[in-house]
Amino acid sequence: MIRVIVWNEYLHEKENQVVASLYPNGIHGAIGAGIAKEDVQVRYATLDMPEHGLSDEVLSETDVLIWWGHRGHNQVSDEIVERVQKRVLQGMGLIVLHSGHFSKIFKKLMGTTCDLKWRAVGEKERLWVVDPSHPIAEGVGQFIELEHEEMYGEHFDIPAPDELVFVSWFEGGEVFRSGCTFRRGQGKIFYFRPGHETYPTYHNQDVLRVISNAVHWAAPKLGAKPVYGHVKEPLEPIKSV
Amino acid sequence: MIRVIVWNEYLHEKENQVVASLYPNGIHGAIGAGIAKEDVQVRYATLDMPEHGLSDEVLSETDVLIWWGHRGHNQVSDEIVERVQKRVLQGMGLIVLHSGHFSKIFKKLMGTTCDLKWRAVGEKERLWVVDPSHPIAEGVGQFIELEHEEMYGEHFDIPAPDELVFVSWFEGGEVFRSGCTFRRGQGKIFYFRPGHETYPTYHNQDVLRVISNAVHWAAPKLGAKPVYGHVKEPLEPIKSV
Amino acid sequence: MIRVIVWNEYLHEKENQVVASLYPNGIHGAIGAGIAKEDVQVRYATLDMPEHGLSDEVLSETDVLIWWGHRGHNQVSDEIVERVQKRVLQGMGLIVLHSGHFSKIFKKLMGTTCDLKWRAVGEKERLWVVDPSHPIAEGVGQFIELEHEEMYGEHFDIPAPDELVFVSWFEGGEVFRSGCTFRRGQGKIFYFRPGHETYPTYHNQDVLRVISNAVHWAAPKLGAKPVYGHVKEPLEPIKSV
Amino acid sequence: MIRVIVWNEYLHEKENQVVASLYPNGIHGAIGAGIAKEDVQVRYATLDMPEHGLSDEVLSETDVLIWWGHRGHNQVSDEIVERVQKRVLQGMGLIVLHSGHFSKIFKKLMGTTCDLKWRAVGEKERLWVVDPSHPIAEGVGQFIELEHEEMYGEHFDIPAPDELVFVSWFEGGEVFRSGCTFRRGQGKIFYFRPGHETYPTYHNQDVLRVISNAVHWAAPKLGAKPVYGHVKEPLEPIKSV
Numbered sequence: 001m002i003r004v005i006v007w008n009e010y011l012h013e014k015e016n017q018v019v020a021s022l023y024p025n026g027i028h029g030a031i032g033a034g035i036a037k038e039d040v041q042v043r044y045a046t047l048d049m050p051e052h053g054l055s056d057e058v059l060s061e062t063d064v065l066i067w068w069g070h071r072g073h074n075q076v077s078d079e080i081v082e083r084v085q086k087r088v089l090q091g092m093g094l095i096v097l098h099s100g101h102f103s104k105i106f107k108k109l110m111g112t113t114c115d116l117k118w119r120a121v122g123e124k125e126r127l128w129v130v131d132p133s134h135p136i137a138e139g140v141g142q143f144i145e146l147e148h149e150e151m152y153g154e155h156f157d158i159p160a161p162d163e164l165v166f167v168s169w170f171e172g173g174e175v176f177r178s179g180c181t182f183r184r185g186q187g188k189i190f191y192f193r194p195g196h197e198t199y200p201t202y203h204n205q206d207v208l209r210v211i212s213n214a215v216h217w218a219a220p221k222l223g224a225k226p227v228y229g230h231v232k233e234p235l236e237p238i239k240s241v
Numbered sequence: 242m243i244r245v246i247v248w249n250e251y252l253h254e255k256e257n258q259v260v261a262s263l264y265p266n267g268i269h270g271a272i273g274a275g276i277a278k279e280d281v282q283v284r285y286a287t288l289d290m291p292e293h294g295l296s297d298e299v300l301s302e303t304d305v306l307i308w309w310g311h312r313g314h315n316q317v318s319d320e321i322v323e324r325v326q327k328r329v330l331q332g333m334g335l336i337v338l339h340s341g342h343f344s345k346i347f348k349k350l351m352g353t354t355c356d357l358k359w360r361a362v363g364e365k366e367r368l369w370v371v372d373p374s375h376p377i378a379e380g381v382g383q384f385i386e387l388e389h390e391e392m393y394g395e396h397f398d399i400p401a402p403d404e405l406v407f408v409s410w411f412e413g414g415e416v417f418r419s420g421c422t423f424r425r426g427q428g429k430i431f432y433f434r435p436g437h438e439t440y441p442t443y444h445n446q447d448v449l450r451v452i453s454n455a456v457h458w459a460a461p462k463l464g465a466k467p468v469y470g471h472v473k474e475p476l477e478p479i480k481s482v
Numbered sequence: 483m484i485r486v487i488v489w490n491e492y493l494h495e496k497e498n499q500v501v502a503s504l505y506p507n508g509i510h511g512a513i514g515a516g517i518a519k520e521d522v523q524v525r526y527a528t529l530d531m532p533e534h535g536l537s538d539e540v541l542s543e544t545d546v547l548i549w550w551g552h553r554g555h556n557q558v559s560d561e562i563v564e565r566v567q568k569r570v571l572q573g574m575g576l577i578v579l580h581s582g583h584f585s586k587i588f589k590k591l592m593g594t595t596c597d598l599k600w601r602a603v604g605e606k607e608r609l610w611v612v613d614p615s616h617p618i619a620e621g622v623g624q625f626i627e628l629e630h631e632e633m634y635g636e637h638f639d640i641p642a643p644d645e646l647v648f649v650s651w652f653e654g655g656e657v658f659r660s661g662c663t664f665r666r667g668q669g670k671i672f673y674f675r676p677g678h679e680t681y682p683t684y685h686n687q688d689v690l691r692v693i694s695n696a697v698h699w700a701a702p703k704l705g706a707k708p709v710y711g712h713v714k715e716p717l718e719p720i721k722s723v
Numbered sequence: 724m725i726r727v728i729v730w731n732e733y734l735h736e737k738e739n740q741v742v743a744s745l746y747p748n749g750i751h752g753a754i755g756a757g758i759a760k761e762d763v764q765v766r767y768a769t770l771d772m773p774e775h776g777l778s779d780e781v782l783s784e785t786d787v788l789i790w791w792g793h794r795g796h797n798q799v800s801d802e803i804v805e806r807v808q809k810r811v812l813q814g815m816g817l818i819v820l821h822s823g824h825f826s827k828i829f830k831k832l833m834g835t836t837c838d839l840k841w842r843a844v845g846e847k848e849r850l851w852v853v854d855p856s857h858p859i860a861e862g863v864g865q866f867i868e869l870e871h872e873e874m875y876g877e878h879f880d881i882p883a884p885d886e887l888v889f890v891s892w893f894e895g896g897e898v899f900r901s902g903c904t905f906r907r908g909q910g911k912i913f914y915f916r917p918g919h920e921t922y923p924t925y926h927n928q929d930v931l932r933v934i935s936n937a938v939h940w941a942a943p944k945l946g947a948k949p950v951y952g953h954v955k956e957p958l959e960p961i962k963s964v
Contacts, residue, residue, distance in 0.1 A: 089354055089398070091615070111350040112426050113330055115469040123479045126717070128877045128898050129706040133573070133668045137706040142878075151475075154851045154890070155467035155865075157330070157426055160403060167877070167890055167898045171718075172475030175851050175890045175898050185353050185398055186615045224614040224622045226396035228356040234392075235414030235608070236653075238364045332856070367958070369636045369657050370947040374814070374909045378947040383637075395610045395649065396624075408636065408649055410657045412959075416610050416649045427856045465855040465863045476849070477894075571836055571880070591834040594908050595812055597951040605961045633957075637949035639812070639908055644883060655958030667835050667880055708878035710838040716874075716895030720846045 002040045002219045003063045006032045007053065009072035010046040012197040019197045027068050027195070027202055031097075034208030035215055047072050054080050063219045064093035066211065067100045068195065074104075081105050089185025093218025095211060098195035101156075106191070109184050110158050116176070117153035120196065123171040125149040127178050127194065131165045136179065136190065136213045143169075144206040150196035152176045158191070166210075168193060179210070181217075186226070188218040243281045243460045244304045247273045248294065250313035251287040253438040260438045268309050268436070268443055272338075275449030276456055288313050295321050304460045305334035307452065309436065310344045322346050330426030334459025336452060339436035342397075347432070350425050351399055357417070358394035361437065364412040366390040368419050368435065372406045377420065377431065377454045384410075385447040391437035393417045399432070407451075409434060420451070422458075427467070429459040484522045484701045485545045488514045489535065491554035492528040494679040501679045509550050509677070509684055513579075516690030517697055529554050536562050545701045546575035548693065550677065551585045563587050571667025575700025577693060580677035583638075588673070591666050592640055598658070599635035602678065605653040607631040609660050609676065616647045618661065618672065618695045625651075626688040632678035634658045640673070648692075650675060661692070663699075668708070670700040725763045725942045726786045729755045730776065732795035733769040735920040742920045750791050750918070750925055754820075757931030758938055770795050777803050786942045787816035789934065791918065792826045804828050812908025816941025818934060821918035824879075829914070832907050833881050839899070840876035843919060846894040848872040850901050850917065854888045859902065859913065859936045867929040873919035875899045881914070889933075891916060902933070904940075909949070911941040 008028035012019040023030050032042040043062075045053025047069075059065075065084065069076070081104040088094050088109060096106045101114045127144040129137045144166075153174030159182070166179030178193030192210060195201045202208065249269035253260040264271050273283040284303075286294025288310075300306075306325065310317070322345040329335050329350060337347045342355045368385040370378045385407075394415030400423070407420030419434030433451060436442045443449065490510035494501040505512050514524040525544075527535025529551075541547075547566065551558070563586040570576050570591060578588045583596045609626040611619045626648075635656030641664070648661030660675030674692060677683045684690065731751035735742040746753050755765040766785075768776025770792075782788075788807065792799070804827040811817050811832065819829045824837045850867040852860045867889075876897030882905070889902030901916030915933060918924045925931065 085352075109352040111326075111352045113469075117469060117472050119472040119475060121475070121479055123475070126896060126898075129708075130877045130879070130898075130900065131665075131883075132706040132708040132878055133665060133670070133703075134705055135703045138704045140706045142706070142709050151472070153472060154853045155469070155855050156853070157467065157469070159400065159423070159425060160854075160886070162401060163883070164887065167900070169892055169896060169898045171477065171479050172472075173477040173849060173892060174472075175849075175853075175892045177853065177890070182400070183613075183615060184400060188615070221615075221617045222620045223616055224611040224619040224624070226398065226611075226614040227624050228354075228358060228396070228398070231358050231360040231392070231394060231413075231415075234360060234362070234364070234412075236412060238362055238412050367655060367657075370949075371636045371638070371657075371659065372642075372906075373637055373947040373949040374906060374911070374944075375946055376944045379945045381947045383947070383950050395612045396614055397612070401613075401645070404642070405646065408657045408659070410651055410655060414608060414651060416608075416612075416651045416657050418612065418649070424854075424856055429856070462856075462858045463861045464857055465852040465860040465865070467852075467855040468865050567834075593808075593832040593834045595951075599951060599954050601954040601957060603957070603961055605957070633954070635954060637951070639949065639951070641882065641905070641907060642885060653957075653959060653961050654954075656954075664882070666882060708880065710836075710840060710878070710880070713840050713842040713874070713876060713895075713897075716842060716844070716846070718894060718896040720844055720894055 002215060003061055004035065004040055004042050004066065004215055005045050005062045006042060006066045007045045007068065009069040010048065011072050022200050027197065030202040031066060031211060034202065035212040040215060047075060052076060052080050054084060056083065059083060059087045062092055064095065064215050066095045066097065067103060067105065068097045069103045070099035070197065073102055076104050081108060085109060088187035088189065091186035091220040093187060093220065094189045095214050095218060096189065096191045098193060101191065109189060112159060113157045115157045117174065119151040119172060122148040122199065123151055125194065126169040127166045128169065130167050131163060134163060134165045135217050136165050136210060138213050139209055140206055146194055146201060146204060148199045149194055149201060152193055186223065190214040190218055243456060244302055245276065245281055245283050245307065245456055246286050246303045247283060247307045248286045248309065250310045251289065252312050263441050268438065271443040272307060272452060275443065276453040281456060288316060293317060293321050295325060297324065300324060300328045303333055305336065305456050307336045307338065308341045308344060308346065309338045311340035311438065314344050317345055322349060326350060329428035329430065332427035332461040334428060334461065335430045336455050336459060337430065337432045339434060342432065350430060353400060354398045356398045358415065360392040360413060363389040364392055366435065367410040368407045369410065371408050372404060375404060375406045376458050377406050377451060379454050380450055381447055387435055387442060387445060389440045390435055390442065393434055427464065431455040431459055484697060485543055486517065486522055486524050486548065486697055487527050487544045488524060488548045489527045489550065491551040492530065493554050504682050509679065512684040513548060513693060516684065517694040522697060529557060534558060534562050536566060538565065541565060541569045544574055546577065546697050548577045548579065549582045549585060549587065550579045552581035552679065555585050558586055563590060567591060570669035570671065573668035573702040575669060575702065576671045577696050577700060578671065578673045580675060583673065591671060594641060595639045597639045599656065601633040601654060604630040605633055607676065608651040609648045610651065612649050613645060613647045616645060617699050618647050618692060620695050621691055622688055628676055628683060628686060630681045631676055631683065634675055668705065672696040672700055725938060726784055727758065727763055727765050727789065727938055728768050728785045729765060729789045730768045730791065732792040733771065734795050745923050750920065753925040754789060754934060757925065758935040763938060770798060775799060775803050777807060779806065782806060782810045785815055787818065787938050789818045789820065790823045790826060790828065791820045793822035793920065796826050799827050804831060808832060811910035814909035814943040816910060816943065817912045818937050818941060819912065819914045821916060824914065832912060835882060836880045839879045840897065842874040842895060845871040846874055848917065849892040850889045851892065853890050854886060857886060857888045858940050859888050859933060861936050862932055863929055869917055869924060869927060871922045872917055872924060875916055909946065913937040913941055
């Protein structure tokens with residue numbers, strides 16, 4: 001059983017009729033409904049909950065955290081961002097969606113500005129698979145086509161991703177590295193570009209399939225347990241002193 | 242002309258006789274003397290200077306910053322760390338030495354704990370070149386041997402380096418990824434392991450050669466200028482809206 | 483069910499008493515016995531079999547191929563090497579062991595000489611985990627210790643691995659990148675260093691565990707199906723002609 | 724002084740009027756004229772020359788080899804391909820252009836099929852810089868625009884590149900990783916996509932600038948000299964035998 005939390009700032013849905021009608025249960029609700037399976041347990045957390053719904057207890061019981069934020073990035077408490085970072089470094093998976101590129105948690109884990117170009121006129125996006133062997137692309141065809149999306153364009157100021165899975169083509173002439181994996185500490189991170197709030201992107205079956213694949217990919221696997229700190233006894237005798 | 246600042250917390254040298262006698266002009270003085278050349282201008286900055294010697298003006302005139310810190314990591318102001326990070330992302334090179342692995346600036350740029358194992362009994366270290374094609378290894382033989390050093394052992398909690406140049410063998414039985422490059426924003430970063438304050442490491446000609454090579458490697462080259470932000474006019478007509 | 487073939491040139495065991503007594507069922511037999519599980523079906527193939535035991539039919543029913551070779555590299559037919567390469571590029575996993583670094587198939591997939599340093603005096607080896615989050619390291623402690631092994635030393639002339647999982651420490655003073663992953667086409671490749679024929683390495687439980695982990699890691703997962711060749715109809719109208 | 728050889732199969736120019744009028748001195752002539760500088764010496768070699776113009780002597784005096792081939796891939800002798808591979812692994816730079824993706828030398832160095840999608844209707848291509856810090860992108864704006872080019876589309880079956888510098892947008896709806904670096908042995912390799920023979924691509928100043936930048940980037944630098952083979956004497960005493 002993979003224990004997932006879908007975190008959403010949940011602001012647009014309460015104020016914008018277009019968003020509210022697209023996502024009557026919130027963006028988190030649409031994502032959660034799309035990825036829940038027998039072996040995936042979905043819970044939700046939002047900005048307005050105590051501790052943004054991300055208490056130590058909740059995080060300690062979470063395998064993968066999905067993050068959607070946009071307008072409310074600065075309302076997220078620094079303390080909770082550090083808490084989430086710590087859990088990722090200990091092994092919790094993290095899936096950062098769309099405008100989450102500017103979230104505190106993503107910038108903190110990347111160490112860069114995470115800046116990019118953008119244009120929101122509802123143009124066509126086509127996400128091409130550039131690593132067809134990757135489990136995150138399982139079941140996707142050559143590309144995912146979204147009739148209307150916000151454009152994100154290069155340069156995207158991130159560290160070189162460990163793996164590049166998708167590259168987007170935009171009708172208006174730009175490209176973007178839209179599916180990127182990173183390992184930080186024991187945790188796996190996937191950034192996935194699409195999902196502007198005014199389009200029905202999180203009802204698209206291919207988009208949901210990718211997020212679902214990423215949940216399985218990012219869930220902590222048993223690895224070796226790292227050890228840090230002072231080593232009193234050398235493994236071999238020291239002669240040179 | 243490459244404009245370098247050697248930054249040193251400059252604490253051990255003032256309190257520990259062994260360190261003082263090894264480095265009468267400070268660790269920064271030894272490094273600076275070792276890398277100064279016709280085309281490399283060296284200046285110094287230390288923790289006790291106003292703004293730690295790293296004012297906006299100074300940083301704007303710096304191509305490569307070399308960082309040695311250990312006991313004083315927490316005395317470095319957060320504001321100045323953010324300033325240095327910003328300059329690195331804009332293109333300033335950064336060379337982080339030895340215990341600088343735990344400096345605020347390195348952790349901020351890596352996004353991980355940067356933790357490791359250690360033991361300070363003065364054992365032998367041998368740094369093997371694992372990427373002989375790399376300019377940072379220019380002029381080095383198969384390895385660099387240091388008779389007495391502190392041991393740093395894996396696991397080293399960093400993102401997978403973009404390039405791995407050196408791996409250390411330790412007499413006591415451990416190994417360590419001791420020469421690692423990272424690109425963050427427009428800036429190049431090199432982490433180089435050796436340099437415990439109680440050993441004459443920064444008088445070793447091979448160690449100085451590597452730092453000098455790294456200065457040349459990390460100095461900003463002209464690349465393409467990245468552009469970010471809102472794109473009003475699409476490059477191609479948008480039909481799909 | 484993962485269908486594995488353990489391929490062994492099977493030469494030393496027939497001529498060298500030491501090897502024969504260590505591996506009465508062949509090196510392949512020891513490896514196969516060590517990794518067979520409910521969900522792993524093991525078959526064997528050797529140099530002296532028709533088509534070296536690697537007919538088109540056999541390969542088409544193989545998920546992961548494990549390769550041990552040493553003296554007989556040049557006796558392996560070029561045609562069969564091309565056949566194996568083709569299957570790897572289509573998705574079959576490949577685990578190359580020890581002196582397999584100089585096998586035709588590994589060199590063909592790497593594009594480099596795969597040369598290294600070596601010394602066979604039976605010294606101690608310690609394989610340190612440098613990526614504890616990797617599933618290939620599952621269940622391993624901080625390191626694997628082998629009392630007697632052949633030494634392989636850097637420089638190891640391979641492309642930079644996609645992931646570095648193990649680094650070896652040798653008693654005689656060298657280090658080696660001893661657990662390396664590569665993706666080529668749809669296939670996953672793992673190179674694992676230990677396993678000189680005159681030592682009981684393939685009876686070591688940790689070594690067998692790593693090979694078993696690698697089998698699961700390298701088994702083909704469903705990804706996206708890549709498409710190549712001429713595209714008659716553009717997805718978008720071409721105006722600029 | 725960087726000693727460059729521009730290699731061209733030189734077939735289309737002799738048979739196709741369009742190509743002949745675009746490149747009266749051959750594709751190699753246009754490239755050579757575009758990159759020759761005070762510190763870059765350009766020579767030419769073509770398929771019809773003895774040993775394709777790539778004798779051992781010529782190669783031993785070459786720092787960077789630029790390769791353009793298309794129809795004649797199979798006419799290139801295997802022996803000479805091995806010779807070129809050997810020189811690359813020893814440190815010679817290699818720049819592979821456009822349809823050279825299917826050349827014997829590129830496939831041999833990559834170990835994969837190097838297959839891709841294509842369509843030759845003269846559509847618009849825009850090559851976006853995705854690594855603006857890279858010296859190969861020096862002096863280029865946000866992108867290079869080519870009014871008419873052949874389309875190459877993903878999936879491009881190459882190993883994950885060490886660095887990704889350009890990604891192409893095509894008018895017909897595809898994307899492509901069009902500027903990729905690889906290190907193999909001591910040599911540096913750059914694959915650069917544009918350059919279909921029926922378009923004036925090698926008269927475009929930005930394209931020539933990128934090739935010129937790549938020549939400087941790929942020219943052998945002094946690194947450490949790798950050592951291989953049997954190590955008679957261990958660096959440390961062996962106790963465990």
